[in-house]
Amino acid sequence: MRQLSAILFSCVFVVAGVTVAGATTVHMQSLPNSSQFRCLNCHTVQDPVSSAQAGLNPFGAAFRDNGFKWDATLAAMRSDSDACTNGFELGDENGDGQKDGGVTAERSNPGQSDCTLQINAQAWSELKKLFR
Ligand code: HEC
Numbered sequence: 164m165r166q167l168s169a170i171l172f173s174c175v176f177v178v179a180g181v182t183v184a185g186a187t188t189v190h191m192q193s194l195p196n197s198s199q200f201r202c203l204n205c206h207t208v209q210d211p212v213s214s215a216q217a218g219l220n221p222f223g224a225a226f227r228d229n230g231f232k233w234d235a236t237l238a239a240m241r242s243d244s245d246a247c248t249n250g251f252e253l254g255d256e257n258g259d260g261q262k263d264g265g266v267t268a269e270r271s272n273p274g275q276s277d278c279t280l281q282i283n284a285q286a287w288s289e290l291k292k293l294f295r
């Protein structure tokens with residue numbers, strides 16, 4: 164009997180472990196791009212294994228508050244207060260879940276307050292007008 168409960172206990176343990184790993188992979192897969200920063204897109208440490216370790220960065224918290232989904236609302240936000248929207252940083256500016264053309268990974272991290280602001284031709288000509 165003792166042996167049986169030991170077996171049952173380890174079964175429960177294994178199933179719970181699989182559920183935790185499964186849920187976080189689902190979160191990561193709901194992003195348009197995640198190959199560069201992986202867990203660090205939302206967490207403060209790479210590959211956290213427990214909820215104690217799995218602290219959320221500002222983007223991770225915004226993702227949670229948005230009902231655990233990537234959409235146009237979340238894409239338009241600047242969760243980490245830098246110059247770029249979450250959508251720009253994750254390479255899906257309109258938040259439709261499709262990668263922007265030519266994008267193969269995140270442009271920068273949506274949860275860390277820095278980004279490379281790309282100046283397109285239109286923005287550049289607007290900028291030049293200021294100095295005329
Ligand atoms: C798109 C954002 C996102 C990504 C990417 C992400 N997570 Fe999470 N993760 C969350 C959120 C949101 C929670 C839930 C926090 C809460 O409920 O308060 C969470 C919770 C967790 C937890 C706590 C236990 C649980 O399941 O609730 C662990 C452990 C975890 N994540 C590990 C990972 C690992 C490992 C990766 C990378 C392989 C990862 N996460 C990638 C958003 C993400």
Ligand SMILES: [Ca+2]
Nearest residue numbers: 241245247248
């Ligand atoms: Ca940002």
Ligand SMILES: [Ca+2]
Nearest residue numbers: 272273275277
């Ligand atoms: Ca950023």
